[in-house]
Amino acid sequence: MGNQDIVQKLWNLCNVLRDDGITYHQYVTELTYVLFLKMMKETNKESILPEQYRWNSLTERHGMALQQHYRQLLLDLGNEGNETVKQIYMHATSNINEPKNLEKIITSIDQLDWYSAKEEGLGDLYEGLLEKNASETKSGAGQYFTPRPLIDVITKLVDPQPGERCNDPAAGTFGFMIAADRHIRSQTDDHFDLGQKESEFQKYQAFSGVELVKDTHRLAMMNALLHDIEGEIMLGDTLSDDGAILKNFDVILTNPPFGTKQGGERPTRDDLTFTTTNKQLNFLQHIYRALKANGKARAAVVLPDNVLFESGVGAKIRADLMDKCNLHTILRLPTGIFYAQGVKTNVLFFTREKTDKDSTKDVWVYDLRTNMPSFGKRAPLTVGHFDAFVAAYIAEDRTKVEDERWNVFTREDIRKKGDSLDIGLIADESLSAYDNLPDPVASAEEAMGKLEEALALLGEVVAELKAIDAKPDSDEEVNGKEQHERKNRYEQQNSEFAKVAEASGVYGDE
Structure with missing residues (x-):
């Protein structure tokens, strides 16, 4: 049995909880509490758990005795013991009201093919579960889950290296940082090419993040642990004073949340140059300020279209970005790849330069939106859809790339447009029927x-x-x-x- 089969079996268990009125997202959180205990047993890491709260303490109890023990377990693990365990179980509460349902889930998990799961990787198993949750539109999880093919392509192009400090200020389930870790492991023979000190840096310091939502933070902690990453994942708000201390990163990869701050209030941080209620513009300011000003630190950030053309403060922030950073590439993404189907998004790739003036000379734009198929659950986005863009991005001489989707704009061109970056979209073939209309x-x-x-x-x-x-x-x-x-x-x-x-x-x- 492969991981995909196990993921489907785990997902099917949510049907057991329907009578308890548990939502998809609550189910994944509830499953995380139980899966963590089982996975600690399977990976011989149960020593981080109090003996009375290890996996066997669940399998040997039944009925009301099991439910009472489980509720006490959640309470105690969230308040004492190992720091990682405390963060996963912090404020944990169970929504399972029927003891028979809890027992059914524990029994079903215990009977899964854990040998095969360990062979393929428990981290990949858990990520598969998170991806399944995101693909179910009823769960609402897709709003913070970036499609895996997009994460993999972005990570490959930004190319994080051993010894670099990587961060995601809107971590979600930590997908970008896990992809960055996987990328470095593939280059270093799973860290065997590194010395002990360098290997420990990769595990404990290389990858960090911030997540605002408690349940999502819990999933991120579990995801990181199962991928053998123990960097700091802060529970907090990057746009508050918490984010002001996040500085001097070599790599930032992120997909900030869409929308304005709740209630329309401005961020509480007082160190941002420009104030606005637009979350993405504030995240963009944070990101280019949090990079090392050494000409090497780089970022890739997913942003909606409004960030490219919003006037007023938006234009000032874009101008500041292009002064401090070399905004060398913009990828116009297809519609329909996120949970919010109508949202049009882009990826901005930039490098923080040593100077704070005129760092951007040319901006190359690749249009992967116009005349593209409609993506969704039935027509998923794949890595293959990015092949032409990747070829253009890594070309030794970008001017020699023959692709109508690939166009360049000088800084002066952009300045004439009022510093709008809503550029590079090609002619829409769906409008060609009107091309021959008379004057x-x-x-x-x-x-x-x-x-x-x-x-x-x-x-x-x-x-x-x-x-x-x-x-x-x-x-x-x-x-x-x-x-x-x-x-x-x-x-x-x-x-x-x-x-x-x-x-x-x-x-x-x-």
Whole structure:
């Protein structure tokens, strides 16, 4: 049994909890409490747990005795003992009201093929569960879960190296940092090429993050632990004073939350140069200020379209970014790849330079949005969709890349646009049907001419009718031949009027 099979079996267990009214997100959190204990047993790390709260303490109890023991376990593990354990179980409460449901979950987890799971990696198993949760739109989890293919491509291009301090100020489930760790492990033979000191740095100091939501922070802690990462994941708000101490990073990879601060209030940090209620603009300020100003520190950040074109303070922040950093690449992402289907997003790639003025010379933009398929659950985004972009990004000479989606804009071009970065989108083929429409001014003039002709003919018809009505209809003044001629002339004029009026649209569909 592979990890995907195990993930599906674990996911199916949520059906057991429906009667308890538990949501998808609550289910994953609840599952994390139980899975952590089982995984500590399977990885021989139960020593970090009090003996009375290890896995076997759950399997040997039943009914109400099991439920009472479980609730006490959650309370005690969140208040005492190992620091990592405390953070995972901090403020933990169970929403499972039926003892039989709790017992069913514990029994089912105990019977899974854990040998196969360990062979494939327990971290990958847990990430698979988080990804499954994000793909279920009812769970709402997709709003903070960045698609794995996008994370992998971004991480590959930013290329974090051993010894570099990496951070995600909006960590979510810690996906970016886990991808960065995986990237470095692949380059160092799983750290075997590193010395002991360097290896310990990678485990304890290289990767850090901040997460605001308690339950999401819990998932991030579990995810990191199962990937053998023990860097600091702060429970807090980057846009508060908590974030002011986050500085001097070599690499920042992140997808900040969308929207404004709750209630529309401004961030409580007083060290940001520009104040705004726009969360993404504040995160952007934090990110380029938190990088080392050494010409090597770099970032990739996922941002919605409004960050590219918002005027006022938005334009000032973009100008400040381009002064302090070399904003060398923007990737316009396809729509439909996030939980919020209508949100249009981009990835900004930049390097923090040593100077604070005129660091950006040219901005290369790749349009992966226009004329792309509609992505979603049935048509998932894959790494392969980024192949052409990756080729353009890493090209030794970007000017020689022949791809209509790949365009460059000078800093002067952008300055003329009011420092708007809403640039680089190619022609939309869905609009090509309108390309051969006649000039609207010429069409309007032609229609007016036809209407004037129709009105003139109508005037003649009215005048003729009045003339007929004015003369007495008698054999003495109007013989049969004249009557016949007038009738024919009237019908001819009326026919001509009808043709002109129809051509000019006077009659319409009726």
